[in-house]
Amino acid sequence: MAELLRDLLARATGQLRAAGVPSPEVDARALLEHALGLSRAALLLRGEEEVAPDAVAAVDDLLARRAARVPLQHLLGEVEWGGVRLRCDARALVPRPETEWLLDLARREVGGSARVLDIGTGTGALALGLKAALPAARVWATDLSPGALTLARENAALNGLDVTFVEGDLLAGLAGPFDLIVSNPPYLPEGDRAGADPEVTHDPELALYAGPDGLALARPLAAQARAALAPGGTLLLELDPRNAATFAAELRGAGWEAGVLPDLTWRERFVRARPGDAGG
Template sequence: MIRLLRELQGRLREAGLPEGEALDLLALAAGLPRKALLLRLAAPPAEGVAEKAFALLKKRLSGYPLQYLLGEVEFFGLPLKVAEGVLVPRPETEGLVELALALPLPPRPRILDVGTGTGAIALALKRHLPEAEVFATEIDPKALALAQENARRLELPVSFLLAPLTGGLSGLDLVVSNPPYLPEGYKEVAPPELRFENPLALYAGEEGLAVARPLAREAAKALKPGGFLLLELAPENVHTLARELQGQGWEAEVLRDLAGRDRYLRARRPPQEAVGQEGALRGPEVP
């Protein structure tokens, strides 16, 4: 199978795609885990494996995401099922989880992941903060069902809500989200992989802040005084929202991802006296 693997690698390289994906495609075609495939590379491919591998390659070269072909992606050490039309968790979002885990949260924090998609953020936080009460909202029923399936498989109890933004929750210590943040104009230059993901999870108006802005307004009511808002945004718009929140009395700062790009917004809700009486901000709490 070494010759077949090299041919797949060459085709991927010519297309500007990582040649390391060839091993994933070949393993999928052979019906074997990657490790098992590595032990059998010296053997000839079984009947039909080459045909399946080239069919998978053709689909991948069309721009179809590798994660959808595999049906699974690893996020913060968790194996998550993924499906076409639901946002694929990105490595940058793992940085958002790391920032959340570094916050000075209370011993039993109430956490909300807004726009949960596959459930990646909520499930990673529940795994590493088992004492936390974790909620997750989503407006896409397909994505919500996938997140619930991932939670069952991983045996991580998260309360999922089919609702927009904060879903009317209150008394929260942390609101975290990877909301849609790409400007609509980005569609003209977007890589082909994005065609297969839900545009509602990607694009957010002319500036890319059509979701993040109302989310911040709701977070001001949903968070306890001194609670945290943590967002992943685009380098082009994260400073804009940070300045707006600072003008509203929030403590807000922009943090960089591993590639050195301005990516994350970490903000702290103003103390009670800066935003009015707490009773006017709180809605019904979820037991």
């Protein structure tokens, strides 16, 4: 049966709210826009129009999957993030809004023909965002997951950007020198598994958890980065607000110049570091 667009939106919002989806109205609007091919303005202005039964069925299918807590980004297929379009699916971590601030911090660190390395690239978000912002930069990106790298290459082609992707653990044998090494590595403590949001279970576990304190990847990453950074080069990491200050202190103890930068909600999330003269 046909349904008025405004009624369909109200029903969709209620269904997602009942399922415990954190942002039911925003997600309902996004799914209707996607399924019906409507702009945001059209969704607002055409509320009294009827939606054909086959289109209602398509919306209902998406709503059922979102109510089952499949990530919104997987249902939309593509998202706008950091100035690039990214395909998103179960092969890689869904890019988070807070990581866009890491991208912004990274853009401020380098310019021109800088040599940049993104470790654990996932969808390719950071590497592609940096290449889009700094066309003359030479950008490399690594990931341990073949599936994630395939997705990252698809996203590079989607955006027409030239990034060198390398499969391997951390620096994957890349010697540098790099002016900037940036990473959003796995940083959640293993103890978070039991209480993870349902959406998180659709992300690869390889991209989420990093030992008892969430720093099992950050430590060897920094050790390898130290030898690969150019003089004056910078390491920028996104970590959990619970462990970012701890890791910055560890780096300072190992002879780095290291500090913590806040995210947009003033949580200590990002570590900015440069190798000092001391060993470690």
